[in-house]
Amino acid sequence: MIYIFHGDNQKESRSALNTLIATNPEANILRLAYKRASLETINNFLTGTSLLSANKILFIDGFFSILKARDKIIKLLNQNQQNTTIILWQSKKLTVTQLKNFPSAKINHFPLPNTLWNCLSAVKPGSLSTFLRLYSDINKQHLYDLFLYLLKNNLRKQIGSFSSLPQDKLIKTYLLLIELDYQNKSGQLNTPKEIALERIIINLLS
Numbered sequence: 001m002i003y004i005f006h007g008d009n010q011k012e013s014r015s016a017l018n019t020l021i022a023t024n025p026e027a028n029i030l031r032l033a034y035k036r037a038s039l040e041t042i043n044n045f046l047t048g049t050s051l052l053s054a055n056k057i058l059f060i061d062g063f064f065s066i067l068k069a070r071d072k073i074i075k076l077l078n079q080n081q082q083n084t085t086i087i088l089w090q091s092k093k094l095t096v097t098q099l100k101n102f103p104s105a106k107i108n109h110f111p112l113p114n115t116l117w118n119c120l121s122a123v124k125p126g127s128l129s130t131f132l133r134l135y136s137d138i139n140k141q142h143l144y145d146l147f148l149y150l151l152k153n154n155l156r157k158q159i160g161s162f163s164s165l166p167q168d169k170l171i172k173t174y175l176l177l178i179e180l181d182y183q184n185k186s187g188q189l190n191t192p193k194e195i196a197l198e199r200i201i202i203n204l205l206s
Helices: 010-022 039-047 070-079 114-121 128-140 144-159 167-185 193-205
Strands: 002-006 028-033 056-061 085-089 106-109
Touching: 002 010, 010 056, 010 085, 010 106, 010 144, 028 039, 039 056, 039 070, 114 128, 114 144, 128 144, 128 193, 144 167, 144 193, 167 193
Parallel strands: 002 085, 002 106, 028 056, 056 085
Antiparallel strands: none
């Protein structure tokens, strides 16, 4: 069987695929990042015999980012899905054309709520009031943890590329978010996590 996990909600899609893998703890698992997913490696795993387990799981991270021999790999995967659980993961939404490559696959799409995107977009100069309004909606929808996860990733990317925010404040904010997450998970946070995060972003945008 082929399972495809895709969408911008990477945290939920990762959790779902890990749950699927955990249902067969005795399986022989091959995990491949797309850069290492060669036709030869995949073919050897799918067609070879295993002394560990009769059950096989092939997990390819970022499958549709493969450039070399992808069409041949697609054909190989479709031909061998009866004997192996094949899991393909992509960090963004796939197109209908991409999904048609695997007509019998079980598709799992994990979109992000628009509120999250809008709130992330509001973390920029001059948008503090917009951010506070959207952030309030996020907390009402109990999306704090997912928002923090996405916010950290977003700021980390901005540190290494162009950003409309000052680099020194950007770096400081990113480090504060890491510390906030640690203190919250370790039970050391004295302030409600939602308020603590709000204060950090207020300082960033002020």
